[in-house]
Amino acid sequence: MTSVSLPSTRLGELAASSLRIILASQQPSGAFPASLTFSAYRGYCWFRDGSFIADAASAAGEEEAASRFFDWCARILDDRRGQVQVIVAAAAAGASAPDEKMLATRFTFDGREGDDDWWDFQLDGYGTWAWALAEHCRRSGIDASRWSSALELTCDYLVSSWRRPCFDWWEEHSEEVHVSTLGCVVAGLDALSELGVLDDTRRTAAARAAAEARVLIYERGVQGGHLVKWLDSGDSDASLAALISPLGVLDPASDLTGATLDTIAIDLEVDGGVHRFRADTFYGGGQWPLLSCFLGLAELARGNRGRAQTLLEWAASTAGPAGELPEQVDRHLLAPDRHQEWVDRWGPVASPLLWSSAMYLRLALELGVVAPIERTGR
Template sequence: MTVDLVQHSIAVIARGQTPTGAYLASPNFAQYRYAWLRDGAFIAYGMDRAGQHRSSRAFHRWVDRTLRGVACKVEALEQKADRGEPIEMTEWLHCRYTPEGQEGDAGWGVFQLDGYGTWLWALCEHVRMTGARDLLEEVRPSVELVRRYLTRFWDRPNFDCWEEHGEHVHPATLACIYGGLRAVDALEGSQGAAEVCEAIRSYLLTHFVHGGRLTKFADGRSIDANLLWVSVPFGLLSPSDPLMEATVAELERRCVTGGVHRYPEDTYYGGGEWLILSAWLGWYYVRAGNRARALELLAWVERQADERGDMPEQVTDRANVPEMVQPWVNRWGPVAKPLLWSHAMYLILRAELGLLEQQFSGPEPGW
């Protein structure tokens, strides 16, 4: 029997959404039984693209409740910054939470700004697609809290989307912040974040452009597939900008072996090919007008689903460092599967290609 990957992806995400509205990154993988704002925002967007608006709305309400519970931390951070005092890593808003909205502690870096910008963007996309202005007003305190937080601290070094390199500022994170702040302004018809967005853009173009392309660090050499975010979906650069075209060409040369690797030096589970990034590159090519390449990447993603239709985080057949696959399996078990974000990116790419009929959700689930 052939699995309907669209229906199965929707079902996987629905099963991974807890009664509180939080999306668990991968319910079957112990280390990922948390709800990340970043992952969850893209998962909610994928569900919106598939017509599952109640699921997305439940996630945004969960974020709002969670942020209300930690709002006092932002005022304390602002006061310490005003006094010029150092801020400890644990004092920042966390990047991952339990389904009940408690700060998650998995022994990894907790200070990440990308999820907060991504949440603003995904919330605005939900409102734009559904006309749910009532939701925007309902979560307004959290929107204003996040805007304050990002406007004040956008240039602080923090961990990237892979939860690495907390000593750096990261282009992908800057793009998330830029995209989130601009999305709120666009939805409200205001220019409230125009100044800080221009500062973010200037910072990125000053520090992370070398040899006519973007770099992961300000070293003129490094590359990371998350640089795609600078263009799609956050729009700091257009897909046809020469900087983006050169960056994608370098990604194709150094990070693509069928699917897309995170970066050439990656050794996590050997540094395999990630489904979210392969779909992301397809997303970029749709926006750049190269439908044929996007369809190739869609087909690659579909081939990675198992006989049930479950999609993993990555596949390791062509890992950067094959001898590092088994040590990670010994440490944490097999690669996370299903990964909700992989299924969401599959839905997004199909939607971008015009190959996704909206599967409208059923009765209100009671969130």
Template sequence: MKLSRGTAPLSTDERTRLVDLARRSHAVITRYQDAGGAYPASPTFSAYRGFAWLRDGSFTAEGISRYGDVDSANRFHDWSAGVLTRRRSEVDSLVSARAANELPPVERMLPTRFTFTGENGSDPWWDFQTDGYGMWLWAAVTHAHRHGADAGRWLPGFEVAVDYLLTSWDRPCYDWWEEHVEHRHVSTLGAIRGGLVAVAEFLDPARHDAALTVAEEIHTLVLTEGVVDGHLTKWLGTSDVDGSLPSCVVPFGLANGPLADATLAAVAADLDVDGGVHRFTADVFYGGGQWLLLSALLGWNLAARGDLDGALRHLRWIAAQADADGHMPEQVPHHLLHPGSRDEWIARWGTVANPLLWSHGMYLILADELGLLEDRT
């Protein structure tokens, strides 16, 4: 459901401002997209500059695809497929090790971030994260269906990502926030399942069946070990929630019905303050501020359920965080959960990432859910 021009509860001035910010988000993303297709996480932030994440890039590409910039999204998916295709031998080695009942060390697993030329970074990072591989499969297939793109051009990359996930999906790894490598995270499992289900139609029979089998195993595992008090949990075996959990409802479809209802309600109750959403209650990163992309994720879910007023509340909050240049940061220091930890992160890495391309991509997604991209031209 989307707001039509006739029913949108917006003044002309506010609608114009929100649409202009969508145009600005598209301009920011495409300005900083590398010539080779990668979307940098942030062009200025010390720890992100010069690197691209499949996780950030997949949601950024979804926003760009919804905006109608097929070329930009295609170039990102071309880049991603190329990076993964060049990892074919690495993944074959990992598959062989698991087939021999060996558990490759974390250091052998594929990275979570790449240089713009597709290489590993030279400095240490929290690299074993499987969510982005599932997200990319979902984003590429969704884009292809939306615009009639030839997904076959990405098939070699699809196969590498699928083989990697089939051999590693059940292992503990770092979460969306590059923390807690000792746990199996529900949002990670949801992203993997969403990607495998989305891409299955393009796979050969053996991979197709294996992908759907693992997708069902993930669903059963989460329902068995990742639900407390009727809602999804941050990782298997805890009762805590996380701001990334709405992705398990929309777009990845792991939860529906009462489980989806309770999950969204738990996230809103624990982490949403005035429209801005925190990552999790123990978050000390830059003091534990409110994240624009998580506000958009919750708003996206609300819009998909027909709660347009709730979704618009989140869009308005995000828009209010943009600076005078229309740049959107990673997080803002409102309602800090642990303010005493903020200064140590500023001393370590500088001020918060701004712009963060993922924030801009999520704004485009939510703006589209609310019908605002109809006015972009």
């Protein structure tokens, strides 16, 4: 792999600017915008993206910013208590709610569903917010009971619905059960079962569902010794690296982890830049800095520090003059003939994308390129 080899001072400066961009973009409501400028994302916060952004802010020591985001998530869930109860009751009766009645994946900054068509039914964000909140409480010492009612609703929602097909991280293939989605659900249910805010019945249900989802991953989400994109498929997807780190669903030392990382590298990585999946045509199928950082976190968890550093350096090389990190770059397009149609539809690629800034910051912190601010303690 060709190394970009940027000076360590530049890597640290970019981590600092990434944090500044994240904090400056946070809304008064606590929401983290996906992108303040990109046409299709403007005005919205995703539970998934926002949870990874909040996790990075928390890891950097910005406890208040992270807590404000979790407050925003909790308000949305508490406001939809009746909707969750209907979904859970329908599942218990064996008549699942239709996809359009499930919780949305993105909301306006003031907590409303969008009024435009979107690929909205995605379960991963609800697992991710529970996982990220648990990590935040572990780091900061904050009592999770502050969010207990929303966490109970999250438990009920995930336990009742985790087996359902839904859109994946990339808002595609709603007919499939995606392994990265299952990983987010497992991480969230594990966190919920251990947080100490659930009653015995819910805690037992969360632990049981997490165990069953793990079994499903191993039985039908593994082909050729590595994780695959969705159940019973043969394709890889770079989002699978997140199950190793930061989500911690897979043992970093396992053969499955090694084979999964090797497959991602062979199928989806070129010189440190990582594609989403081989059939990607979105903006021509470019390379995503946030995926290089997810892969770097997984490699670091496995003990491959030099490789993680190289992946961080590649991500840093995509930054703009103000330290903004894009959603993807077009250095190695998989489908160059499909690039212009997306530019015509939505304009230039999203930049900055806060999720990219967050994952860069997260990997930089893990590598010690920067240190978190001093914690006040509680």
